[in-house]
Amino acid sequence: MATGAVEVFGLPEDEENSRIVRVKVIAGIGLAKKDILGASDPYVRVTLYDPMNGVFTSVQTKTLKKTLNPKWNEEILFRVHPQQHRLLFEVFDENRLLLLACLPTEIFVMTLSP
Numbered sequence: 658m659a660t661g662a663v664e665v666f667g668l669p670e671d672e673e674n675s676r677i678v679r680v681k682v683i684a685g686i687g688l689a690k691k692d693i694l695g696a697s698d699p700y701v702r703v704t705l706y707d708p709m710n711g712v713f714t715s716v717q718t719k720t721l722k723k724t725l726n727p728k729w730n731e732e733i734l735f736r737v738h739p740q741q742h743r744l745l746f747e748v749f750d751e752n753r754l755l756l757l758a759c760l761p762t763e764i765f766v767m768t769l770s771p
Contacts (some may be wrong), residue, residue: 664716664734665677665734665735665736666705666714666716666733666734666735667705667713667714667735667736667737667742667765668736668737668738669730669736670736671686672736672738673749674738674757675736675737675738676703676736676737676738676739676764677734677735677736677737678734678736678737678739679685679732679733679734680703680732680733680735680744681715681730681731681733682701682703682718682729682730682732682746683728683729683730683731684726684728684729684730685699685701685725685726685727685729685748686723686726687725687726688726688748689725690725691750691752695723696722696723696724697723697724697725697750698720698722698723698724698726698750698752699720699721699724699725699748699749699750699751700717700720700721700748700749700751701717701718701720701729701745701746701747701748701749702715702716702717702718702746702747703715703716703717703718703721703733703735703744703745704716704744704745704747704750705735705742705743705744706742706743706744707739707741707742707743708743711740712734716733718731719731720751721741733735741762745750753754
């Protein structure tokens, strides 16, 4: 049986003093109603950034339709410099009716430590 390579986002593999951070986006509980009909189509965007140099890369979960209590259970791997990088978690509602840029409904920032 063939195994697929797991994608690691962020720094290149040969980056000195880098570490792998495993992020698991599990679920949202009681998200705000953002659609006209009272439900939401939420997804999470996880952004790796450096406070001095800005955004490095972003990864997005799948969109779950019509739920305020989504369960993503998705794992994302980032190669980082723990003392330098931060992770930003944003929950968005995919707005298919208006096709406008989505505004975040929740924002979380995580500081990494070795």
